[in-house]
Amino acid sequence: MSNAAVSEHQPIPRMKSEDRRELILEAATGVFGQYGYYGATTDQIARAAGVSQPYVVRMFGTKERLFIEVIERALVFILRSFRAVLAEGDQDLRARLGSAYVELLRQRGLLLSLMHSFVLGGDPVIGPRARQGFLEVYAFLRDEAGFGPDDANRFLEGGMLLNTLVGLRMSDEFETSDAANEMLCAALPQKLDLLLELGKSQQADA
Amino acid sequence: MSNAAVSEHQPIPRMKSEDRRELILEAATGVFGQYGYYGATTDQIARAAGVSQPYVVRMFGTKERLFIEVIERALVFILRSFRAVLAEGDQDLRARLGSAYVELLRQRGLLLSLMHSFVLGGDPVIGPRARQGFLEVYAFLRDEAGFGPDDANRFLEGGMLLNTLVGLRMSDEFETSDAANEMLCAALPQKLDLLLELGKSQQADA
DNA sequence: GTCTATATGCGGATAGAC
DNA sequence: GTCTATCCGCATATAGAC
Numbered sequence: 001m002s003n004a005a006v007s008e009h010q011p012i013p014r015m016k017s018e019d020r021r022e023l024i025l026e027a028a029t030g031v032f033g034q035y036g037y038y039g040a041t042t043d044q045i046a047r048a049a050g051v052s053q054p055y056v057v058r059m060f061g062t063k064e065r066l067f068i069e070v071i072e073r074a075l076v077f078i079l080r081s082f083r084a085v086l087a088e089g090d091q092d093l094r095a096r097l098g099s100a101y102v103e104l105l106r107q108r109g110l111l112l113s114l115m116h117s118f119v120l121g122g123d124p125v126i127g128p129r130a131r132q133g134f135l136e137v138y139a140f141l142r143d144e145a146g147f148g149p150d151d152a153n154r155f156l157e158g159g160m161l162l163n164t165l166v167g168l169r170m171s172d173e174f175e176t177s178d179a180a181n182e183m184l185c186a187a188l189p190q191k192l193d194l195l196l197e198l199g200k201s202q203q204a205d206a
Numbered sequence: 207m208s209n210a211a212v213s214e215h216q217p218i219p220r221m222k223s224e225d226r227r228e229l230i231l232e233a234a235t236g237v238f239g240q241y242g243y244y245g246a247t248t249d250q251i252a253r254a255a256g257v258s259q260p261y262v263v264r265m266f267g268t269k270e271r272l273f274i275e276v277i278e279r280a281l282v283f284i285l286r287s288f289r290a291v292l293a294e295g296d297q298d299l300r301a302r303l304g305s306a307y308v309e310l311l312r313q314r315g316l317l318l319s320l321m322h323s324f325v326l327g328g329d330p331v332i333g334p335r336a337r338q339g340f341l342e343v344y345a346f347l348r349d350e351a352g353f354g355p356d357d358a359n360r361f362l363e364g365g366m367l368l369n370t371l372v373g374l375r376m377s378d379e380f381e382t383s384d385a386a387n388e389m390l391c392a393a394l395p396q397k398l399d400l401l402l403e404l405g406k407s408q409q410a411d412a
Numbered sequence: 413g414t415c416t417a418t419a420t421g422c423g424g425a426t427a428g429a430c
Numbered sequence: 431g432t433c434t435a436t437c438c439g440c441a442t443a444t445a446g447a448c
Contacts, residue, residue, distance in 0.1 A: 038244035039244035041423060052432070053424085054425075054427095055433075062424080063424065063425095112325060135385050149389075161362055164321075167327050168333070169328060186355040247442085
């Protein structure tokens with residue numbers, strides 16, 4: 001048995017700070033997405049990332065700074081994804097952006113972490129970042145995607161309802177409630193299968 | 207100096223359990239609306255209600271039960287308000303229901319407490335209640351208001367964006383950001399003045 | 413009905429070893 | 431780069447007086 005095998009068993013898997021950082025941000029995104037800023041603990045995040053709790057704090061300074069990094073990273077993903085859609089053409093832009101947004105659900109907790117930040121607008125440090133993030137998306141829709149105020153609004157409305165339904169885990173009721181079923185079908189023209197699939201996998205985790 | 211004056215100074219203002227209960231629920235609604243379930247403390251709620259922290263816990267058993275009562279009470283207000291609109295006629299139903307919804311912002315934290323519950327769908331006790339509440343509103347729109355699936359969906363989309371903008375305190379940016387200004391105007395056809403007014407008063411509190 | 417005092421547990425953060 | 435041990439503060443909840 002090689003040394004490599006031994007250090008896999010008692011893992012002190014050193015890696016570059018940058019990589020570890022990304023790993024923790026991903027884990028934190030999932031945990032914050034589920035429990036929100038206050039509800040999530042640095043210990044949960046650490047376990048999800050496979051590192052020790054003090055290490056998480058050490059790397060990001062405070063839980064608050066970690067949360068800020070999580071939501072700023074989430075925003076980067078959203079805008080990157082939207083710009084990729086834009087680069088592919090102008091046909092059906094609204095539908096394709098909507099589709100891209102739903103696809104972001106694959107990154108667990110990404111949209112929900114943001115959603116949690118949106119309802120903490122009163123917080124003196126989270127609030128301003130959250131507003132800025134939201135406004136950046138709005139600016140993208142207006143200036144880059146060329147939406148008018150009404151179209152931009154419509155798009156955001158749909159996005160916020162989607163976030164809410166995901167946060168609610170409404171997909172859990174898909175089979176048990178006709179109303180839930182109907183609502184989900186109306187809210188997600190396509191992509192319903194993705195939502196249900198992700199819903200099941202996260203039920204399995206928990 | 208009379209005894210009455212003394213007991214005003216050291217106030218032990220006994221009141222009926224029911225009244226005190228309502229007072230605390232109101233205070234809790236405001237605090238939960240601002241900080242969410244995990245972020246709010248029973249002590250903040252107690253101070254907002256003008257009672258001691260242990261009394262709050264004593265009266266509701268646990269913080270969790272208090273939160274559940276807050277969101278169920280919020281739902282009662284929403285449905286009561288919607289049914290009142292319905293009783294006044296069928297003209298312009300969508301707009302009038304929307305308007306009634308915005309008016310509920312007057313009850314501080316009512317819509318936001320619900321919103322916070324919506325993003326905690328993974329919680330084993332909050333989640334089911336939150337889903338049920340959301341589905342009750344949907345059922346109202348479909349069965350009582352006579353909306354079709356698409357109209358119901360549209361209505362909920364608008365509601366969720368409103369909740370989000372309020373949670374974000376986007377009205378804080380009304381004067382400083384053109385984008386925020388435009389967005390708010392598009393999101394609230396009428397009633398923008400109400401939002402701005404409430405925004406100012408809550409800035410004053412904090 | 414309401415308070416004061418307090419027990420208890422948990423979570424964020426720090427110190428320091430390896 | 432990463433861990434273990436631990437401190438400290440805060441928040442929920444309990445006990446019991448008035």
